[in-house]
Amino acid sequence: MTITDDLPVSPAERRSAELERQLAEAPGRFRVLTGDRPTGALHLGHYFGTLHNRVRLQNLGVDVFVLIADYQVLTDRDVAERLTEHVEGLLLDYLAIGLDPARTTVFNHSAVPALNQLMLPFLSLVSVAELGRNPTVKDEIAHSRQAAVSGLMYTYPVHQAADILFCKGNLVPVGQDQLPHLEITRTIARRFDERYGAVFPEPDALLSAAPLLLGTDGTKMSKSRNNSVALGASEDETARLIKGATTDADRHITYDPEARPGVSSLVLLAALCLDRDPHAVADEIGDGGAAVLKRTVTDAVNSRMAPIRARRAEYAKDMGYVRSVLRAGNERANAIAEATLDEVRDAMGTPR
Numbered sequence: 001m002t003i004t005d006d007l008p009v010s011p012a013e014r015r016s017a018e019l020e021r022q023l024a025e026a027p028g029r030f031r032v033l034t035g036d037r038p039t040g041a042l043h044l045g046h047y048f049g050t051l052h053n054r055v056r057l058q059n060l061g062v063d064v065f066v067l068i069a070d071y072q073v074l075t076d077r078d079v080a081e082r083l084t085e086h087v088e089g090l091l092l093d094y095l096a097i098g099l100d101p102a103r104t105t106v107f108n109h110s111a112v113p114a115l116n117q118l119m120l121p122f123l124s125l126v127s128v129a130e131l132g133r134n135p136t137v138k139d140e141i142a143h144s145r146q147a148a149v150s151g152l153m154y155t156y157p158v159h160q161a162a163d164i165l166f167c168k169g170n171l172v173p174v175g176q177d178q179l180p181h182l183e184i185t186r187t188i189a190r191r192f193d194e195r196y197g198a199v200f201p202e203p204d205a206l207l208s209a210a211p212l213l214l215g216t217d218g219t220k221m222s223k224s225r226n227n228s229v230a231l232g233a234s235e236d237e238t239a240r241l242i243k244g245a246t247t248d249a250d251r252h253i254t255y256d257p258e259a260r261p262g263v264s265s266l267v268l269l270a271a272l273c274l275d276r277d278p279h280a281v282a283d284e285i286g287d288g289g290a291a292v293l294k295r296t297v298t299d300a301v302n303s304r305m306a307p308i309r310a311r312r313a314e315y316a317k318d319m320g321y322v323r324s325v326l327r328a329g330n331e332r333a334n335a336i337a338e339a340t341l342d343e344v345r346d347a348m349g350t351p352r
Contacts, residue, residue: 032057037073048211126188158184166337238298242298247262263293274304
């Protein structure tokens with residue numbers, strides 16, 4: 001992220017820019033926690049939004065923890081369907097994009113009891129009113145698939161605080177809309193330390209400059225809306241999905257996200273895959289219309305994803321190894337979580 005003198009920046013943006021400078025100078029000072037819910041296949045929006053950034057941080061030398069949030073599947077679902085399949089799909093995607101188990105710890109909620117136990121003291125540090133005001137919780141509740149809001153949904157930010165603080169994560173990649181979630185984590189860390197003694201850092205937000213890619217139907221790209229191109233999709237499936245993407249009646253292709261969101265999202269996707277400026281891509285297509293645009297996007301996506309898909313297919317031939325990656329990550333996460341829980345017990349004066 002670059003801060004210029006002529007553009008206004010928020011305190012969060014300014015702090016994030018400073019953190020990027022510190023990352024370049026001393027990456028070993030940082031521990032990152034990020035993750036995904038295993039509710040379906042990861043797609044191109046995930047890749048350009050978060051996944052490639054995890055690989056970047058890993059390669060810088062940052063200690064990266066990636067959580068497969070299997071318990072949090074239940075925040076907006078009555079049951080966790082096809083859970084094993086989705087977890088293994090995430091593992092395949094992580095390995096295929098370049099996450100290295102020797103440098104990145106991949107683990108899942110249900111395998112780390114001490115992490116989840118941290119929720120109990122953490123819940124005592126926030127009020128019901130504070131949880132109710134959280135805008136992310138409000139939005140999740142509004143779009144919940146459940147007939148009634150569960151306690152897990154309501155306390156989701158506290159569970160997320162346990163995710164981050166169990167390993168004493170001090171850096172969390174987020175978008176602007178996730179800052180209130182992280183602020184609850186910072187509040188919990190601060191209040192615990194004030195009440196019981198210094199145990200937890202207050203994690204910083206590393207703001208993502210991730211571009212917004214729309215789904216093929218012109219709405220937010222989502223695993224649950226069947227409007228995305230999965231990382232593991234075949235070339236033919238990719239072509240079919242992009243061919244059906246929403247555009248508009250104007251044959252001349254331009255990059256104008258405000259006025260032409262569907263067309264512009266396709267242009268942006270091609271530009272990201274080609275490492276080019278989206279305006280230049282649009283100018284090159286010009287009067288070629290939607291057909292040329294979609295062909296350009298399809299070729300760009302299939303070319304960019306080809307090595308990732310090839311690696312994914314190779315890993316899929318040895319699921320024993322893939323599962324061992326998660327077992328090893330769970331072992332490390334458990335050791336860290338148990339040590340942190342012991343610190344919490346000592347600080348609170350409760351017996352081990």
